[in-house]
Amino acid sequence: MTTIKNEDTIVALATPAGVGAIAVIRVSGPKAIETVDKIFKGRKKLSEASTHTVHYGTIVTGEGELIDDVLVSVFRKPNSYTGEDSVEISTHGSPLITQKIIELLLSENLRIAEPGEFTKRAFLNNRIDLTQAEAVVDVINARTEASLRGSRNQLDGLLSQKVKQLREMLINTSSFVELELDFAEEDIEFVNKDELIKRIDDVINEIDKLLSTYSFGRVIREGVNVALVGKPNVGKSSLLNYILKESRAIVSEIPGTTRDVIREEVSIDGILFKLYDTAGIRASEDVIEKEGVSRSREAVKISDVVLLIGDVEQKFSDDLEEELKTLTGSNHIIKVLNKIDLKKESGIDADVKVSAITGEGIEELFRIMKAKAIGSESYTEKTAVVSNIRHYDCLKRAKESLQIAKESTEGGMSGEFIAVDLRRAEDSLAEIIGEVTTDDILNNIFSKFCIGK
Amino acid sequence: MKTYDIIVIGGGHAGIEAASAAARMGCSVALITMDKYAIGRMSCNPAIGGTAKGHLVREIDALGGVMGRLADKTGIQFRMLNRSKGPAVWSPRCQSDRELYSKAAVEEILSTENLEVVEDSVTDIIIEGKEVKGVKTKSGNDIAAKAVILSSGTFLNALMHVGLNAKSGGRYGEKPATGITESLMKAGFESGRLKTGTPPRLAKDSINWDVLEEQPGDDNPQPFSYQTDLNEFPYLPQVSCHITYTDAAVHKILEKGFDESPMFTGRIKGVGPRYCPSIEDKIVRFADKERHQLFLEPEGLDSDQIYLNGFSTSLPAEIQLEAMRKVKGLENVEMVRPGYAVEYDFFPPHQIDNTLETKLVSGLYFAGQINGTSGYEEAAAQGLMAGINAASKIQGRRDFVLKRSEAYIGVLIDDLVTKSTEEPYRMFTSRAEHRLLLRQDNADRRLMHYGEELGLIDKELSDQVKEREEIIKQSISVCQTKKLHAREVNGYLVSRGTPPIDSTETISKLCKRPELELKELLNVNGAENDPVLRQLINDSVALNQVEIELKYEGYMKRQQETIARLERYEDLKIPLTLNYSTLNALSIEAREKLNKIKPRSIGQAMRISGVSPSDISILLVYLKK
Numbered sequence A: 001m002t003t004i005k006n007e008d009t010i011v012a013l014a015t016p017a018g019v020g021a022i023a024v025i026r027v028s029g030p031k032a033i034e035t036v037d038k039i040f041k042g043r044k045k046l047s048e049a050s051t052h053t054v055h056y057g058t059i060v061t062g063e064g065e066l067i068d069d070v071l072v073s074v075f076r077k078p079n080s081y082t083g084e085d086s087v088e089i090s091t092h093g094s095p096l097i098t099q100k101i102i103e104l105l106l107s108e109n110l111r112i113a114e115p116g117e118f119t120k121r122a123f124l125n126n127r128i129d130l131t132q133a134e135a136v137v138d139v140i141n142a143r144t145e146a147s148l149r150g151s152r153n154q155l156d157g158l159l160s161q162k163v164k165q166l167r168e169m170l171i172n173t174s175s176f177v178e179l180e181l182d183f184a185e186e187d188i189e190f191v192n193k194d195e196l197i198k199r200i201d202d203v204i205n206e207i208d209k210l211l212s213t214y215s216f217g218r219v220i221r222e223g224v225n226v227a228l229v230g231k232p233n234v235g236k237s238s239l240l241n242y243i244l245k246e247s248r249a250i251v252s253e254i255p256g257t258t259r260d261v262i263r264e265e266v267s268i269d270g271i272l273f274k275l276y277d278t279a280g281i282r283a284s285e286d287v288i289e290k291e292g293v294s295r296s297r298e299a300v301k302i303s304d305v306v307l308l309i310g311d312v313e314q315k316f317s318d319d320l321e322e323e324l325k326t327l328t329g330s331n332h333i334i335k336v337l338n339k340i341d342l343k344k345e346s347g348i349d350a351d352v353k354v355s356a357i358t359g360e361g362i363e364e365l366f367r368i369m370k371a372k373a374i375g376s377e378s379y380t381e382k383t384a385v386v387s388n389i390r391h392y393d394c395l396k397r398a399k400e401s402l403q404i405a406k407e408s409t410e411g412g413m414s415g416e417f418i419a420v421d422l423r424r425a426e427d428s429l430a431e432i433i434g435e436v437t438t439d440d441i442l443n444n445i446f447s448k449f450c451i452g453k
Numbered sequence B: 001m002k003t004y005d006i007i008v009i010g011g012g013h014a015g016i017e018a019a020s021a022a023a024r025m026g027c028s029v030a031l032i033t034m035d036k037y038a039i040g041r042m043s044c045n046p047a048i049g050g051t052a053k054g055h056l057v058r059e060i061d062a063l064g065g066v067m068g069r070l071a072d073k074t075g076i077q078f079r080m081l082n083r084s085k086g087p088a089v090w091s092p093r094c095q096s097d098r099e100l101y102s103k104a105a106v107e108e109i110l111s112t113e114n115l116e117v118v119e120d121s122v123t124d125i126i127i128e129g130k131e132v133k134g135v136k137t138k139s140g141n142d143i144a145a146k147a148v149i150l151s152s153g154t155f156l157n158a159l160m161h162v163g164l165n166a167k168s169g170g171r172y173g174e175k176p177a178t179g180i181t182e183s184l185m186k187a188g189f190e191s192g193r194l195k196t197g198t199p200p201r202l203a204k205d206s207i208n209w210d211v212l213e214e215q216p217g218d219d220n221p222q223p224f225s226y227q228t229d230l231n232e233f234p235y236l237p238q239v240s241c242h243i244t245y246t247d248a249a250v251h252k253i254l255e256k257g258f259d260e261s262p263m264f265t266g267r268i269k270g271v272g273p274r275y276c277p278s279i280e281d282k283i284v285r286f287a288d289k290e291r292h293q294l295f296l297e298p299e300g301l302d303s304d305q306i307y308l309n310g311f312s313t314s315l316p317a318e319i320q321l322e323a324m325r326k327v328k329g330l331e332n333v334e335m336v337r338p339g340y341a342v343e344y345d346f347f348p349p350h351q352i353d354n355t356l357e358t359k360l361v362s363g364l365y366f367a368g369q370i371n372g373t374s375g376y377e378e379a380a381a382q383g384l385m386a387g388i389n390a391a392s393k394i395q396g397r398r399d400f401v402l403k404r405s406e407a408y409i410g411v412l413i414d415d416l417v418t419k420s421t422e423e424p425y426r427m428f429t430s431r432a433e434h435r436l437l438l439r440q441d442n443a444d445r446r447l448m449h450y451g452e453e454l455g456l457i458d459k460e461l462s463d464q465v466k467e468r469e470e471i472i473k474q475s476i477s478v479c480q481t482k483k484l485h486a487r488e489v490n491g492y493l494v495s496r497g498t499p500p501i502d503s504t505e506t507i508s509k510l511c512k513r514p515e516l517e518l519k520e521l522l523n524v525n526g527a528e529n530d531p532v533l534r535q536l537i538n539d540s541v542a543l544n545q546v547e548i549e550l551k552y553e554g555y556m557k558r559q560q561e562t563i564a565r566l567e568r569y570e571d572l573k574i575p576l577t578l579n580y581s582t583l584n585a586l587s588i589e590a591r592e593k594l595n596k597i598k599p600r601s602i603g604q605a606m607r608i609s610g611v612s613p614s615d616i617s618i619l620l621v622y623l624k625k
C-alpha cells in the first residue's frame, strides 16, 4: 500500500504483428526473469545473468518440444525500460512461433499486457516523463523510418524545446503587461501598444509554423491512405505490384480481375503509404462485382490521396472523375495515365504518365504523392514536428487565446484583460510541457526592471 | 497563574487584528507587547494600501478588521492608483499621519472588550507534548492560554545595520526580542533570516520645496472602510507628496560607501526583497539607469519629518547625507535619522496550515512578518485570519479558510503555505489568477457575509450588501434579456461615435461597447418603467457593479473557465499522513518538496514548484488506489 507496485508480470509482442524477420517478445515485472528461465535452455541460468546481457539458447516446452532458437536479453530493475525486471526474447518472426512462446509464458501465470502498459509502467516508475511517454507510444505504433525519426525527435525533446522557447516569449510578453499593472507608480518605461502587438504576433507566427507541421506529423504518425481506382483493366493491380516490388495482386487481361479491396503498406522515402487496390468501377449486374465496386467507393472515402488511373487506350472516365470529386476533395486526386510503354503520344491529359511494366514515370508519381501527402513543407530531422493530436489542439488553443489578446490590445483594453488570454495561452502551452507560474513572470520582472521604492 | 483563551504576542499590524478579532468574537485575549504606545506603529513607510495591498485592506475591512477604519481616520492623502486601467487593478492608497495612526490603534485596542494589553516581552513559548500552553515573559511571569498567536514582526533576534555598525534592535530605538526563536527551534521549528531596510528621515524645513514636483491626492478621495461615513470623510486636512530624482553625481557618492556596505561586504546574511531594493542595490543591478525616482512623503500633519521613499539604504550615515545633498531640492537637507537595514528571524511558512496554525504545535499560530511576508497589509491580513481561526477553534467553530478564488487574503496564505518563501513576500495583483473577480470594489460582496457570521460585522451593514446583491443579480438578468430598438437607441449610439444597430440589441450587448455607459443606456428607454432597473439607477454602487459585470463579461467568463478546470483538483484531498518518501515513482525533488509542505489537496500540490505534471499524475494514480 506504500509504493506503486505492479504485482503482475506482463508479456506482449513488442514488434508489430506479422511483419519483419525478427519478432521480440517483452516480459516485465517481478517474476519476469524466473518465468522465462522455466522455458529457456541456455548455457547459463537467466537468474544468474547480470543486467543488460544477451544470451543464446532455445525455448523448450515442458514436454521437451523445441520451439525455436532465440536470443534473450536480461534487464534488471531499475535500469530497464519499464524500471522493473524485464526480459526480451528475440525469435524468428513467424507468427506461429511467437504465438506459441507467448502461450507458454501465459501458462506460467503471466498476463498479457494492455496496450501501452509497458510505457505506462515506465512512466509510473519515473523512467520517462509525460511527453516522452506519449512519444514512446508513437514509437510503438510507428512502422517506418520517418515515423521513428519523428518520434525520436520528440523523445529528444525537439518539440518540448520549441514549446519552451514559445513559453519564454510569452513570459516576457506577460511581464510587460504585468509590469504596468503592479508597478504603475514606478519610473520605468512601459511597452507601447504596437510593441506589445508585435510581440504577440511573433508568438502567433511561431505557433503557426508548428501547427503547419501537423499534417506532416500526422503522416509520420499514421501513414497516408492511397486508393487506386479506375475502370477495369487499366492496370491498377499491376501498379500496386510494381510499387510493392512483388506480385501481390492477381493481374490478368480479363477486366474485373480484382473483386475485393487489397490493402498493402509501403514506405517511400520514409513515409508510410497504405495502398488500397480496388475493383475496377463499372456498371455490372454481377453481385460480387457490385459489392466490390461499393467497397472501392468506401476506400476512396477514407483516403488522403486517390490515384485515378486510366490507360492510353481507355482514357479517363469523366463520370468517374466527377463521382470521385464528390467522394473526396478534388485536390486529393492524382490522374495517372498508365501503359505509356504501348503508346507514347496518346494526347490524353494527366498529372503523371507511367508504365506499370517498365516503371517509367513511377518516380514522378512518388514525388507527386509525397507532395500531396505532406504539403510543401520541407522536413529535416531538426524540425520540431507536431504529430500528436493533443499537442496540436493545445497549440491551436494557445493561438486562439493569443488572437483574442491581440484584439484586446488593439482595442485599447487595459492590461489585466490582455493578461487573461495571455494566461490562457500560457496554460495551453503548459499542457504540453508543464506549468508556468506567476512566479516565473514576477521573477522575470524583478530581474529585468528596476522597481521598488 | 493568569489564564486567557488567547495570547497574542506583539502589537504590530498583525497583532492588533488578531487580538481585536478574537476578542470581539468573544474570547478573552491578552495582547502582550513590549511597548503599549508602539501598538500599530508603522515601522517604515507612513502609508497604507497601494497596488494589491489596497485590495487586502478592503478585504480586511469587509471581514470586520480594523486596518481600513484606522487608515481612514488618520489618512492625510488618498489616491486611487491605476485609475486609467480597468476596475480590477484600481488600488486605494493613502499617506497616513504616523503618530495619529498609532494613537488610533492604541485607542481601538484599549477600548475593545475582553482584550487586555500586557506590557512585557515574551521570552519563551510553553509547549507540552504537541500543544501550546502559554508563554513566559521577561518580567518573570508565566501566562497560560489555549492558543498563542505569535506576531512579533521584525523583532526576533533583530539586528540593525548602518554601514559597518550593527546594533541589536527590532526597530529604531526599540529592543529586539530574544528567546522565542530558540524556544521554537527546540520544539522542532525551522527558522530563517530575512532582511529589510528603510530610508532616512529628513527635516521638513531643510528642504527646498519650490523646486520639487508636487503630487497631490485625489480630488474626490475614497475611503478604505465600508463603515466610514462619507459625509465626514476625509477626517483630516489633505496634503501633497513631492517627487525628485537621483542622478549620476548622487550615484557616484553612494559608490564611495560600497566598501562599508553591510550588504556588499557580506555582513548581512538575510535575504532582502527584490521588489524593494535599497538604493545601492538599484545602482549596482541597474547600472544603465541614469536616475531613480524619489518620493518625499510627509510623516504627519504636525510632524517636522519627511520620509524619503525610494532611498532605502544601509550605507554609512555620512555617505547617506552627502549623497542626498546632491539631489535636487535636498541641497541643504538635514537628516533626522539615517536609513538602516534590519535582519530578523522568520519561520518559513510551509510550517503553518491555511488556518495559520502551526503543523507542529496545536494551538500555536504564526502571523505577520515572522511568516516571511513584508508590509503592514500582508501582516494585518494574516493577523485577522489567525485571530479568527484561533477563536473558532476554541469555540468549536469551523476553520476559516478563504479560497484563492474568493480573496487576495486566500491567495496570500495559500502562496505562503504552498510555496513557502525565501525572500520577503509582498502581494501583487499578478499573483491572483482570479484577478478580474477579486476587485477592491466588490470586497463587500465577496466577504462581508463571512464577517457577519463571525460576529465581526454588524448585521445591518451586511444586510445592506445582501439586498444590493439581489438588485445586482436581477438587474443583470434584465439587461441580458431586455432589448433596445434601433429607433430608440440609434440616436444615442451615433452621438457617442459608435455604429447604429439594425433592429434590436440587448442592453448587455450594447453595454460592452467601450464608448457607452450603462446609465445612459438604461435611460434610453426609461429605466423608470422597469421596477428592477428603477432601483438600480438610484443605487450608484449597484449600478457600477452591474456595469463592470456586463462590460467585462467575456473576459471574466474566460478567466472563470481557466479556474474551473483547476478547481476540481482543490477538492481532491490528500491525507496529511501520506509519506511521500515511499512513493518511488515521484521525482526526488517532488518527494522532498511534498514531504516538507504536506499539501492538503492535489490542487495545492500542483502549485508547488518542483512538482511536475508527471508527479501529479502519479499522485492521482496513487490516491485512486
Ligand SMILES: Cc1cc2nc3c(=O)[nH]c(=O)nc-3n(C[C@H](O)[C@H](O)[C@H](O)COP(=O)(O)OP(=O)(O)OC[C@H]3O[C@@H](n4cnc5c(N)ncnc54)[C@H](O)[C@@H]3O)c2cc1C
Pocket (backbone or CB within 6 Å): B009, B010, B011, B012, B013, B014, B015, B032, B033, B034, B035, B038, B039, B040, B041, B042, B043, B044, B045, B120, B121, B122, B123, B151, B152, B153, B154, B155, B156, B170, B171, B176, B177, B178, B180, B196, B197, B198, B276, B312, B340, B341, B342, B367, B368, B369, B370, B373, B374, B375, B376, B379, B380
Ligand atoms: C526597518 C524596517 C523596514 C521596513 N521596510 C519595509 C518596506 O520597505 N516595505 C514593506 O512593505 N514593509 C517594510 N517593513 C515591514 C513592515 O513594517 C512590516 O511588514 C509590518 O509592520 C509587519 O507587521 P507585524 O505585525 O508582523 O510586525 P511589527 O509591525 O514589526 O510588529 C511587531 C510587534 O511585536 C512586538 N514584539 C516583538 N517581539 C515581542 C516579544 N517577544 N514580546 C512582546 N512583544 C513583542 C514589537 O514590539 C512590535 O510592536 C519594514 C520594517 C522595518 C522594521
Ligand SMILES: Nc1nc2c(ncn2[C@@H]2O[C@H](COP(=O)(O)OP(=O)(O)OP(=O)(O)O)[C@@H](O)[C@H]2O)c(=O)[nH]1
Pocket (backbone or CB within 6 Å): A231, A232, A233, A234, A235, A236, A237, A238, A239, A250, A251, A252, A253, A254, A255, A256, A257, A258, A259, A278, A279, A280, A281, A338, A339, A340, A341, A342, A354, A355, A356, A357, A358
Ligand atoms: N503494356 C502494359 N500493359 C499493362 C500495363 N499495366 C497493366 N498492363 C496489363 O493490363 C492488363 C490488366 O492489368 P491489371 O493490373 O489486372 O488491371 P486492373 O486495373 O487491376 O484490372 P481489374 O482488376 O480487372 O479492374 C494486364 O494484362 C496487364 O499485364 C502497362 O503499364 N503496360
Ligand SMILES: [Mg+2]
Pocket (backbone or CB within 6 Å): A236, A237, A238, A249, A250, A251, A257, A258, A278, A280
Ligand atoms: Mg485489378
